Amino acid sequence: MAYRTVPSLRFDERKMERPRVPRTEELEFGGPTGISLLTVGMPALGLYLLLTCNTKSASVLEGPGPAPSLQSLWNPIAMALVLGWVALQVGLHLLPIGEPHLGVTLSNNTRLRYKINAFLVFNLSAILAGFAVLGKVPFQYVADHYVEFASASALLSMVLGVFLYIKSLSAPDHALAARGNSGIPLYDFFFGRELNPRIGSFDLKYFFDLQLVNASWGMILLCLLVRDITAHGSSCHALVLVSGFQAFYILDSLWYQEMILTTMGFVHHGFGFALAFRDLCWVPFIHSLQVYYLVRHPYELKTSAAIGIIILNAVGYTIYRESNTMKHAFRLDPTDPHLARYRIQTIQSTSGRRLFLGGWWRVVRHPNYLGDIIMALAWSLPCGFNHLLPYFYFVYLTIFLAYRAAKDEQRCLRKYGQAWQEYCRRVPYKIFPCIY
Incomplete structure (x- = not known):
């Protein structure tokens, strides 16, 4: 595995501004009771x-x-x-x-x-x-x-x-x-x-x-x-x-x-x-x-069912890995030549930050979540349909990632403003194409 080595940073701590982190105003899950x-x-x-x-x-x-x-x-x-x-x-x-x-x-x-x-x-x-x-x-x-x-x-x-x-x-x-x-x-x-x-x-x-x-x-x-x-x-x-x-x-x-x-x-x-x-x-x-x-x-899992589940897991993994790799590369260097194959487009925000569209990010706003959920289903299907218990992870993950997507989008709206609204207009679905 190739690692990217970066030089150390030197700075004068006496001259470094140390801003205070603001108090948490929006309490999640119902606050202290929740x-x-x-x-x-x-x-x-x-x-x-x-x-x-x-x-x-x-x-x-x-x-x-x-x-x-x-x-x-x-x-x-x-x-x-x-x-x-x-x-x-x-x-x-x-x-x-x-x-x-x-x-x-x-x-x-x-x-x-x-x-x-x-x-x-x-x-x-x-x-x-x-x-x-x-x-x-x-x-x-x-x-x-x-x-x-x-x-x-x-x-x-x-x-x-x-x-x-x-x-x-x-x-x-x-x-x-x-x-x-x-x-x-x-x-x-x-x-x-x-x-x-x-x-x-x-x-x-x-x-x-x-x-x-x-x-x-x-x-x-x-x-x-x-x-x-x-x-x-x-x-x-x-x-x-x-x-x-x-x-x-x-x-x-x-x-x-x-x-x-x-x-x-x-x-x-x-x-x-x-x-x-x-x-x-x-x-x-x-x-x-x-x-x-x-x-x-x-x-006992039939061979035909196993093959279908393997394909399903491979689809989920492909979406998950490609979307995460693309997001990481863009955050490190928006001009990375390896991103060219995804036909990247960007939306400029008033703060100077840019949002990108390309690859799976043109399909839904959180394709990495979609890939994760598909893999979770593939992990549960080999257990058959006799009980709901082995599907707990799939159900829990779907609910959790839907909640996280909503919180992520609130943060993105505050961070990117009209640029985020434009991105939502171009990519109307959060996680599941044509559904949600």
Whole structure:
């Protein structure tokens, strides 16, 4: 993989203007009341889904039965292994490997330096995992105690969220995130007060939101696959297919790892409990829900259906990758000659910024979201149609991305004004062509 090395920036901090980040005025999800419900509701929903998956009926309407006791969710071995896994990833990240890369310009006209090595670290983790498999390490233990590992990860995310909030209280004003700077402790704890919290040069948001989340997701897939093979002597085709789709998605995210530095979420959102819970618990355990479901409820997939699903996933990936690559290239250099094949057109805003039309961005305003949703459907279809449970991720992602698209467009309207209105006139659909 080719990395773009950039020179360091030198500036006189005494002469550097350090503007204050304005207070958060528009509170999302109903403000403190809604945030309170989400803080409790997200872990509860994840627990409900995993416990339901363990039942014979796997019915989201019937549920898992009586609520489990707190003691049944606590496993000190699971917590020790989760902490050990995080420590291992930290150690691998600190190795002198990778290339330096500068992030976007911040509000105080500085750019943070990142060590881009998540793909290399993932490969090292995979090699270590391979040796562990050969050494007969019982990876199936994670699958057999899946709920307990998810509970440990959720608890760790809560502790991390508290640490991040306390740390943000000593952060300078220019380092705060506009979304999590409301002055309401619970609200700011949830969204994250500090935009890019660091311990020295160790960037916590980059580590958790790119390296750890993908490495943990990949490790969960390995544990579930080993569990299935251990139990049945082989793995069903549907499980292998979904695992393959998700593993490819992980590798793709890591291969294009530097693109995360220009994404709207990474640039504008702080690092708080919401992102910590997503990285430590939600993505590794809930995004892999289809695989866990197939371990508990095997399903035989016909060859013709598998081929159709592979094609569907390929279509979704093509839309997702091409649109994201194009967006990233345009943000770095609007004159990039590689963009010529997309027949780029631009719309000039009064602020001097430009919007572009080209490729999939001529079809809908958020084609990367469309590709993601198509892939989510392809990950669910191999589970068959006996239960709604494995389609939770597809439904949840569709609703979440529709909400995010609406918030993105509000921000773009404020940022680009009439230029954004003109873009919406030329591209009338947000995510789904001719529908929405």
